[in-house]
Amino acid sequence: MTGGTDGVGKEIARAMARRGARLIIVGRDAEKGARAQQEIRAFSGNKDVDFVQADLSLMRQTRRLGDEVAKGWPAMHYLVHSAGVVRGRHLVTAEGIESNFATNYLSRFMLTVRLLPALQAAGQPGKPARIVMVAHPGFEGTIHYDDVNLTTNFAMIRAFKQFHYANDVFAVELARRLTVSAQRPSVTISCLHPGPTKRISTAKCRYG
Numbered sequence: 001m002t003g004g005t006d007g008v009g010k011e012i013a014r015a016m017a018r019r020g021a022r023l024i025i026v027g028r029d030a031e032k033g034a035r036a037q038q039e040i041r042a043f044s045g046n047k048d049v050d051f052v053q054a055d056l057s058l059m060r061q062t063r064r065l066g067d068e069v070a071k072g073w074p075a076m077h078y079l080v081h082s083a084g085v086v087r088g089r090h091l092v093t094a095e096g097i098e099s100n101f102a103t104n105y106l107s108r109f110m111l112t113v114r115l116l117p118a119l120q121a122a123g124q125p126g127k128p129a130r131i132v133m134v135a136h137p138g139f140e141g142t143i144h145y146d147d148v149n150l151t152t153n154f155a156m157i158r159a160f161k162q163f164h165y166a167n168d169v170f171a172v173e174l175a176r177r178l179t180v181s182a183q184r185p186s187v188t189i190s191c192l193h194p195g196p197t198k199r200i201s202t203a204k205c206r207y208g
Ligand SMILES: NC(=O)c1ccc[n+]([C@@H]2O[C@H](COP(=O)([O-])OP(=O)(O)OC[C@H]3O[C@@H](n4cnc5c(N)ncnc54)[C@H](OP(=O)(O)O)[C@@H]3O)[C@@H](O)[C@H]2O)c1
Pocket: 002, 003, 004, 005, 006, 007, 008, 009, 026, 027, 028, 029, 032, 033, 054, 055, 056, 057, 058, 082, 083, 084, 085, 103, 134, 135, 136, 193, 194, 195, 196, 197, 198
């Protein structure tokens, strides 16, 4: 569960933990992650909640996270991508990638590819493992293949539309490939748009 330390991801993590799932939550900040881990454990009574620190704007760290998780968890039933951030200024990571694109799309792509074997090991036709992208629809989005980093014409809205559209294209194409190789795939991928959300206290939260 990337983004399991806050917001939508943390709420999903709480619900999953309550249902008895073994969970790994991922975030950048070690202290915040440890707090979220304790909070989810206390709320759910489930001790099987781990935290792994990784900055998903960096592909080196995303790769390390994928390898670590794949090694420790060779069979996985869910991969939830909820980590996300929208930066209004043009920031290029130490690896030379525009940070919105790196965090919100490229890391999702890389982590999915790295963890697909673990998902395929756990999923079965009729009871597939699931990849869920917490996202926003990429309406009217474009991938600026000639300048993915938006160096010449950066605007927050262009960055936003580009990474959401890239996620949609990735999800649709991966879904197609998963169903081409098997009529009843052992892994499915879907995009979830939560709509505008606001923080609510745990006491008011109801889980289905
Ligand atoms: N909230 C809404 O109204 C809404 C509406 C539509 C779609 N969405 C989508 O839902 C997703 C979650 O949004 P949210 O509102 O829950 O956000 P949020 O409350 O700000 O939480 C963002 C989460 O992402 C993690 N994160 C951010 N940058 C990261 C990085 N570089 N590396 C690792 N983790 C990182 C944060 O962890 P740390 O702080 O610990 O690093 C945190 O757990 C986003 O993809 C967003 O586009 C949200």
